Amino acid sequence: LWDETTGTSLAYIFDIVPAGYLVVSTDTMIAPIVAYSYKSDFSWEDVAENILLQMLKLDMHNRLEAISEGIMDRQIVVKNEEMWGKFLNEDSTGPVERSPTVYGPWLTTDWHQHSPYNDDCPLDPITGDRCVVGCVATALSQILNYWQYPTTVTFTQSDSYTSEIDPSDGNGTRTIPIDATRASFSGLLYNSCNPSDSAKADLCFAAGVSVRMGYSSAGSGTSTAKVAPALAGSYYPFSGKPPERWGYTSADLLTSNTDYNWWESPHYVSEDLLYDQLSANMQLARPAEMAITGSLGGHAIVVDGWQSDGRSYHLNFGWYGGSSTAWYALPSGLPSGLNIIRYVVLNIVPTSTTQSLTVNTSGSGSGAVGKVPNRSSLTRGTHVLLTAVPDSGSTFAHWEGDLAGSTNPACIIMDGDKSVTAHFVQASPTQYTLTMAVDGSGSTDPSVGIHTYDEGTVVPLTATPDAGWMFDHWNGDVTGSTNPTSITMNGDKSVTAVLTPSTYSIDYVVAHWVNGALDPNDPCQISLDQILQAIAWWANGTPVPQTGGQTIDLDKILDLIAKWADARCIESSISQPLALPKALSTAEAASVVEATRSISATAEGQAKVTVTIEAKQAITGLALDEDLPQGWTITPIDNGGATFNTQEAQWLWLELNAGETKTVRYQVEIPSAASA
Template structure:
């Protein structure tokens, strides 16, 4: 929110000035008792002084009196040149607000006004004199029905807070507090008991600078956050209620909250900070109407301001308001405004502080006719916060493939409340068969190549909503082998596609480090960033379809670089192929941890890193090969590179090659340079070959399906090398031994019986 400077007149508060008549505590008590009786129609009252706020010079500024036992409080000004009553409540008792809290902000603003009025010797006008006379003499005019007390609200039943328990999902140790904007959002959403689940995902990197702490990447997977509203109590008084904590954390991440253990902060409106604010988070991540309005106090008269807010609360159902303000010391504040009193137009504030000091407060300038100072100018509200008549959402799987692919569409839509569910669906599928559908979860076939839009219109008893996903389905022509991809151009590469069903923020991406040869880029997945992902989460990158129709000896080979974080946190790479456009997948490669590792070291034990995650050196790459003889003659083959998250480190893939006879790119040495004995064998044998001292040799063994069952790297010695191999855990059959170094490759068949 836009900052305002404290007025220079506050510097005068230490001077001895003659100012308008102060109100002593006994007069204030009498005025408060009479006003409380008038507002709440209560005759028997016992007021006790609970708190006196004083100026820097020690003069009383206002008094707070508790009413009977837990019957509320009333705040009375100690200055007769202001409105007499600053606020009141008929529930609980008064607690001096914690420094930095929303209630403290509000009362400090009132205090500053009173000090400014005194410093400038501003006198009470006729209106204020009459107000004081009515309170002191108990002579309220009830002849005007508009002035008879009638309460609208309060509508918000929750009295949530920022900690403890509410922040159980927040980062850090000690844990950061939720932040007042997240708590306000949560209370408003609980009021509506909406949505049933969030939309998409949100994430950001909470590091210093610009943030206060260094919590790193924070994620909220809102699609999978199902909010159990009935399980959320009005007040959390013990640990274990994960539903409230998860809701407030999800809200905080969408706000890109500046988390800290003492004071977490974020923005409320697009006026404050476009891109990350509650005005945009409500519709974008939680499905609220996109027509939420930001209204600034300084653009309204007091009457217009009250009329604006009261119109929200008079709606059916009432639309509670997000109210905020800014002070120059403790920053922004945000809370819920959920009611008002027709007699005096005081607004009910739910401060988001476990119910402490919730009540009705005056929003007018304390001396509207006399002071030129604008203490309320920093205030703003969000209005029209409500669920839409319907919310259309869907996903399809797969979203890319070859001609003839079948796509399963899944409806994720919802209505404004459980009592108003979605009752009708109308789908439109450009390029699909059928082209339209009224099923909730249709299956559609795509036979023509191109990129196609999908449209869904859903209907509830309250109305309709439409979602259009442009170029959502991509149907590709199959390329003929050979095919090579070095990730040097746009990412994903042309005709490649990413499968990200859970909408994770961290995805396969282009990295500025390359594999063997002249490559300067690669495809990478940074598992170390997925601090909020679950171990085992999977995400795929699909190749374009490839035709092996005229291929006799297809194989797939690629460069890989990886180092796990340690033995506990490591990741896995799996490779699959599909012959039916991605409907079914067959695994042909699986390596993880130190088996996938190309450095011999984990990150924790010395692998090269950049900002804490693995970054390969030129010597940290390995070429892995998958033989695919069983796919010869197939017209449409897709490959999937799947990352399986273990919260380990970054994984890199480069120089993906799909070849008819890839050995043609090497200078093939005679088989007698690689000896295998005994052969046949029982799975235990020795490799023998002559080596050069300046070379590194990669040895791989593949089964009949092309799956790599053993891999090793050895440094040349300048003489004959003997390498024992043990395949005793493998099935009987024919295996292929491949020896690679620089531009040479030697292949040997062995039999295991």
């Protein structure tokens, strides 16, 4: 929010999803949270009726000016800086700890100045449109509706007057004769603060006439100070005091603004006393009407709530455009000329009649009922917020007596003596589901399927494999290989027992290897015989039985052989000499490959050997073995692309093309005791 004249940033406004907004100050000397709502969105429409926007513009400008000139009350500055420090030092992942008692908001209405509320207002003689209600009358009519009092009001001809106002729309002054007797009504049905449209129009027009509203279609206005005498014949410091017409027991006009320090005592009070009385009214569920100054002129609003940890009050702006209500940190510690609060009409009490409220509890459970206001005797018409608080092991079920339903908290209107009972029942424990499954052949306890348990139950888990199978591990919300084990039900859970064959068939292991089910970091899960079987399947184009028709990928075979050889898997995989899928005779071998060997001595007991092999035809598997005497060792120099097994002194190729040549070089070391 910017100051359009100076370009200064006045406040930061954040939208809240799904609804609401947050207004944050730009200076740590100002309260961190200036305004917020979880109900209505922030409106940027720059019109006089958008009271929140106009109020923020002037209020933030004034507060920043007071700071820059060093004239804001130092105690207020220190308090604001302490609050900023608390916010800034908190862990951003959690809420700041604060637990004020919240009183209100007490109004259940969001009335505005247009139809149906202005349906009884006169026509504008210049525009021909219906005049608007006026913010003073909108606020007053909502307070009258809150108290649902009176049901009858009578205006005489002596109450008639001539309305004159220039709304500054360029069309000049409107002069309208007001016949006050038209504003009288009898037997108004408030319908638990939800009157019909015609009743709303009657109430709004009567409220306007009672404060001698100046009417126009572009804006209607009068002084908020007239509300006090119109309600209860109370003190009015200006000329032209309107007569009392609403018959209220009390309505007091107060100010702490130094512009009105000439008012009689006790109507001019300190700022602390003004806020003390305002908060006391909110604790008694008594809405007040406040006059403020905005960037486009004066406004009247309803104050109908308060939070006990500061000067954050709930305001009802009486506007239809969006920002109709807000919690607002009203200004404190500002000198004359910078305080947007002019004065307030509070202690609005319609009658001396009081009503009693009795609360009880019933049911198989137990609990208590909180009341705000917490009084046994209340002014007739007071709204009371009831909150059912169940004890541990119980839950609130519903209201009985003069309050029905299960809404909690719930509001009851004291339009008579009331008796309310909160019905509590024993709470059913929270329950969660456990889903059991098996991967493999076997069973579990609990059995495969969905089971329900109370919260906190410790459930034993056991996996039992079928014959030929063994338990391997758990998957899901239980992991590891402990069997039996257990799980604590603190939420919905899913557990799978993974079972594997205790003896592997070649097709099973190779199929799982092909499908990527075997651990690539543990190649010893598969034996050399199984590798050779896979080579044979690949060479013949035979699908692996367990894969449902999938053939073997040679790249996977080569990758696994490399890992298998590097991991020295021979001892655990084979207990007999290496054998190709098909052994070749000497004659057959000669027609398949041509091999030459050369040996050169390099030192005593050492020699370098070179073996060159040329494939005469395509080969799908070739092994080169060196059968060395005991104690002789081989150190490879160049393996010619083959996989070398040190223990067996063996080179293995899986595929050679016709005419392809492979060369192997290695060094032989002969023990000194060996013959030359």
